[in-house]
Amino acid sequence: MADDAPKTKAGEDAQLEDDTDPFQTDEPSTEGQRRGKLRNGELELDLGLITKNCDFALYADDIIIWSSKRDLKEANKNVNKAMKELQHFAEKMKLIINPNKSEVGVFTINNHLKKWTSNIKYDNNQIKFSRTPKYLGVTLDPSLTYGPHINQTVLRAKKRLNILKRISGYEWGADRDTLRQTYLALIRPILEYAQPVWQTASKTNLNKIDQVQSSAARINQNCRD
Numbered sequence: 001m002a003d004d005a006p007k008t009k010a011g012e013d014a015q016l017e018d019d020t021d022p023f024q025t026d027e028p029s030t031e032g033q034r035r036g037k038l039r040n041g042e043l044e045l046d047l048g049l050i051t052k053n054c055d056f057a058l059y060a061d062d063i064i065i066w067s068s069k070r071d072l073k074e075a076n077k078n079v080n081k082a083m084k085e086l087q088h089f090a091e092k093m094k095l096i097i098n099p100n101k102s103e104v105g106v107f108t109i110n111n112h113l114k115k116w117t118s119n120i121k122y123d124n125n126q127i128k129f130s131r132t133p134k135y136l137g138v139t140l141d142p143s144l145t146y147g148p149h150i151n152q153t154v155l156r157a158k159k160r161l162n163i164l165k166r167i168s169g170y171e172w173g174a175d176r177d178t179l180r181q182t183y184l185a186l187i188r189p190i191l192e193y194a195q196p197v198w199q200t201a202s203k204t205n206l207n208k209i210d211q212v213q214s215s216a217a218r219i220n221q222n223c224r225d
Contacts, residue, residue: 052081099126103133114131150198164187
């Protein structure tokens with residue numbers, strides 16, 4: 001018996017070392033996790049129906065669906081099919097999609113096709129067609145020049161630039177550090193928002209952004225130390 005004891009102890013140690021870490025298993029360990037896994041598979045299946053004829057991207061509660069075709073009528077048909085699948089998906093998941101807050105746009109370098117208007121419906125509601133739809137705060141245009149987006153950005157930045165003008169002054173205004181911090185907090189985030197998207201814009205449009213920064217720099221120089 002004395003000889004068997006250490007063997008038994010060694011066997012127990014070996015068994016413990018071979019046990020799988022429960023936190024590293026791929027199998028769901030609770031009923032809730034199993035249901036969640038099945039639910040995710042069901043969601044992927046439903047979303048797969050939407051993407052059968054179109055592509056889509058999702059960020060938080062914003063979704064964009066598009067079809068790339070030479071024939072715009074065919075693209076229009078594909079998107080309408082996706083809208084029906086999206087409606088079924090929303091009803092199944094008890095989600096509410098507001099077509100009044102949705103927009104449809106066309107992106108092409110063909111000037112003749114830019115005048116084309118779509119006929120996209122969701123739940124028998126016509127979705128508004130826009131030449132400059134907005135997605136995630138970025139204003140898009142048919143040729144993706146981002147000119148309309150930059151114009152709107154400059155307009156917003158100039159309104160806040162007036163704040164710098166009002167608090168600046170060589171004898172009585174805010175000091176240089178305060179003006180700089182105000183610029184960095186209120187104006188620069190507007191100018192740099194989604195920059196990786198619109199940085200391919202023309203030099204003429206990009207110069208409009210630089211002009212706002214130059215104005216801010218001049219205001220910062222004409223202040224008390």
